[in-house]
Amino acid sequence: MEPRCILLALGCSWSILDEVHIIFLAVHPNYRQRGLGLAMVLGLLEQAVGRGANYATLEVKASNQAAIALYEKLGFTIAGRRPHYYEDTGEDALVMWRSGLQSPAFNAQIAFHWQLIEQQQPWQWDRE
Numbered sequence: 001m002e003p004r005c006i007l008l009a010l011g012c013s014w015s016i017l018d019e020v021h022i023i024f025l026a027v028h029p030n031y032r033q034r035g036l037g038l039a040m041v042l043g044l045l046e047q048a049v050g051r052g053a054n055y056a057t058l059e060v061k062a063s064n065q066a067a068i069a070l071y072e073k074l075g076f077t078i079a080g081r082r083p084h085y086y087e088d089t090g091e092d093a094l095v096m097w098r099s100g101l102q103s104p105a106f107n108a109q110i111a112f113h114w115q116l117i118e119q120q121q122p123w124q125w126d127r128e
């Protein structure tokens, strides 16, 4: 039987003082490269900015070019490497970092990407 609804994407973060840590991000394999991953991260960062965050960080597998490209799109840069961080493969993690979340430039960058997603993708967003 077909499921009645499908979870298309999920993103989680935690906030500590002025820092948000993106701890999980995944998009259903059949729905990738349609803006959902970017939208998840935009939503997480937007909420974090509203709570006062000025810095964002995350770990990503060093081989995960898709995720790295996504984060770089939003101004994240590689700040370090944690050797053998992932238990399943023993792969290194790259630590990525983004500062200036409270700046008008970052606010404009978020708005720019939302606009592009809304123009180019079929999704309807409830961002409240």
Ligand SMILES: CC(C)(COP(=O)(O)OP(=O)(O)OC[C@H]1O[C@@H](n2cnc3c(N)ncnc32)[C@H](O)[C@@H]1OP(=O)(O)O)[C@@H](O)C(=O)NCCC(=O)NCCS
Pocket: 024, 025, 026, 027, 028, 031, 032, 033, 034, 035, 036, 037, 038, 039, 059, 060, 061, 064, 065, 066, 067, 069, 070, 071, 073
């Ligand atoms: C990484 C992931 C979340 C991306 O989600 P997505 O919905 O496919 O990404 P989007 O469509 O929003 O793409 C946003 C940007 O990410 C980058 N990107 C996404 N998929 C890519 C791919 N296969 N190759 C290269 N870059 C890619 C591009 O820069 C893209 O921007 P563009 O469309 O202008 O080129 C998804 O591939 C995924 O769930 N992967 C498995 C789980 C995972 O790796 N999570 C990240 C853990 S840190």
